[in-house]
Amino acid sequence: MTALEHCDVLIVGAGPAGMAAAVAAAPSGASIVVIDDNPVPGGQIWRDGPGASLPAAARKWRDALERHANIRVCSGTRVIAVPARNELLLEDAERGWRVQWKKLILCTGARELLLPFPGWTLPGVTGAGGLQALIKAGLPVEGERIVIAGSGPLLLAAAATARAAGAKVARIAEQASFAAVAGFAANLWRWPGKAAQSVMLADPQYRTSSRIASARGSTQVESVRLLQGGREVEIACDRVACGFGLTPNTQLGRLLGCTLTAEGAPALVVDARQLTSLSDVYAAGECTGFGGSERALAQGTIAGYTAVGNERAAKQHEAERARWSAFAAQLHRSFALAPEIRQMPQPDTLVCRCEDVPFSALADCTGWTDAKLHRRCGMGACQGRVCGDAAQFLFGWTPPAPRPPLSPVRIATLAGLVSEDGDRQ
Numbered sequence: 565m566t567a568l569e570h571c572d573v574l575i576v577g578a579g580p581a582g583m584a585a586a587v588a589a590a591p592s593g594a595s596i597v598v599i600d601d602n603p604v605p606g607g608q609i610w611r612d613g614p615g616a617s618l619p620a621a622a623r624k625w626r627d628a629l630e631r632h633a634n635i636r637v638c639s640g641t642r643v644i645a646v647p648a649r650n651e652l653l654l655e656d657a658e659r660g661w662r663v664q665w666k667k668l669i670l671c672t673g674a675r676e677l678l679l680p681f682p683g684w685t686l687p688g689v690t691g692a693g694g695l696q697a698l699i700k701a702g703l704p705v706e707g708e709r710i711v712i713a714g715s716g717p718l719l720l721a722a723a724a725t726a727r728a729a730g731a732k733v734a735r736i737a738e739q740a741s742f743a744a745v746a747g748f749a750a751n752l753w754r755w756p757g758k759a760a761q762s763v764m765l766a767d768p769q770y771r772t773s774s775r776i777a778s779a780r781g782s783t784q785v786e787s788v789r790l791l792q793g794g795r796e797v798e799i800a801c802d803r804v805a806c807g808f809g810l811t812p813n814t815q816l817g818r819l820l821g822c823t824l825t826a827e828g829a830p831a832l833v834v835d836a837r838q839l840t841s842l843s844d845v846y847a848a849g850e851c852t853g854f855g856g857s858e859r860a861l862a863q864g865t866i867a868g869y870t871a872v873g874n875e876r877a878a879k880q881h882e883a884e885r886a887r888w889s890a891f892a893a894q895l896h897r898s899f900a901l902a903p904e905i906r907q908m909p910q911p912d913t914l915v916c917r918c919e920d921v922p923f924s925a926l927a928d929c930t931g932w933t934d935a936k937l938h939r940r941c942g943m944g945a946c947q948g949r950v951c952g953d954a955a956q957f958l959f960g961w962t963p964p965a966p967r968p969p970l971s972p973v974r975i976a977t978l979a980g981l982v983s984e985d986g987d988r989q
């Protein structure tokens with residue numbers, strides 16, 4: 565039978581939101597467990613590795629976690645299932661075990677929205693954040709020509725990471741119009757830190773109203789065709805990194821039964837205290853909607869304080885959260901995806917790359933279940949994590965309902981849920 569651990573507060577996700585939640589909750593003396601599937605805390609923005617140079621803020625939050633003896637960080641740990649109402653089944657490289665919690669804080673972040681276009685499955689084509697993650701993990705890109713396309717400030721962050729690693733950024737193709745981007749920049753005086761950051765990230769290869777039409781190559785990407793303000797340009801390159809914004813990672817929240825927002829990319833609904841629709845489950849950071857690390861930190865702090873009953877301290881961070889929520893709203897308005905982005909896939913473009921399902925095979929499906937049952941869309945290794953988000957954007961289908969196990973799992977971990985007399989524990 566799997567071991568059972570108890571804690572007062574269980575936090576899933578050790579990105580900015582999860583770290584802030586743990587640090588806020590710690591002075592209460594509550595026993596806190598933070599779990600994350602990455603090898604070290606930091607989440608997406610502060611991802612560590614041989615090619616990463618961690619900013620001071622990341623070190624500060626990591627040190628803060630270490631200073632509190634009542635915070636136990638379990639890195640390299642995945643959530644597998646929800647065996648009982650206040651319990652999660654977890655697994656790391658060595659064992660599977662259950663944790664029973666009194667309060668749960670979901671800080672599961674966001675995933676990149678990857679959208680299909682001709683050539684997107686060629687080797688050398690990745691997500692924009694995906695390229696960043698690879699470089700931070702040590703991928704050598706020195707001397708390579710890289711084209712970055714899609715939408716949002718993450719394109720500039722990915723370009724900066726690639727350039728710092730010695731790559732040549734051949735083009736940054738932003739789908740939003742010049743007016744939208746200029747409007748965004750003109751409003752940045754309200755968030756001076758972001759204004760300074762945007763100056764540092766400015767790039768001569770940045771083009772607006774520019775979107776990817778196709779990636780070409782035989783065994784590896786060799787060039788991209790871009791539609792730039794109505795003109796078509798072809799650019800030779802060794803890599804293409806595409807990001808069309810972020811989708812909240814709501815898998816665990818949905819498995820638990822949390823309510824999702826009805827508008828836009830589904831996110832976990834939270835109230836002013838960061839409480840979800842379930843009485844003892846909180847959520848913070850990008851699983852509640854994309855909004856950047858500062859908003860994630862403010863939300864995480866509020867969730868951490870509220871979970872241990874310190875509503876007064878939580879209130880003191882509401883203004884900060886409102887300030888960064890306004891930034892998030894501006895971001896969403898300025899970088900909303902144009903309807904033409906839906907026209908990127910051609911009939912033979914694969915939407916589900918795991919099961920080789922082309923766009924044309926999905927066009928007459930009535931919804932996700934139909935596509936899954938009759939076309940095998942989402943039945944492969946990613947279990948709909950990539951094509952489910954894409955299908956939602958392309959066809960407006962409700963994303964696939966998550967089912968346990970949430971991650972690939974060892975048989976021994978599952979077997980441990982059953983006692984010797986055959987009852988599930």
Ligand SMILES: Cc1cc2nc3c(=O)[nH]c(=O)nc-3n(C[C@H](O)[C@H](O)[C@H](O)COP(=O)(O)OP(=O)(O)OC[C@H]3O[C@@H](n4cnc5c(N)ncnc54)[C@H](O)[C@@H]3O)c2cc1C
Pocket residue numbers: 576577578579580581582599600601602606607608609610641642643671672673674675676692693694696697718721722810813816848849850851855856857858860970
């Ligand atoms: C690929 C990518 C790259 C990005 N790069 C940048 C950047 O360079 N600059 C920038 O300003 N913003 C970047 N962002 C945006 C960034 O995610 C946020 O601004 C910030 O990191 C959000 O913090 P968070 O705590 O909400 O989520 P995250 O930082 O995403 O942290 C969530 C953590 O939860 C873990 N997790 C999720 N589900 C589970 C589970 N079931 N079990 C265990 N662990 C789980 C994840 O592995 C992750 O470590 C990036 C986003 C993505 C998706």
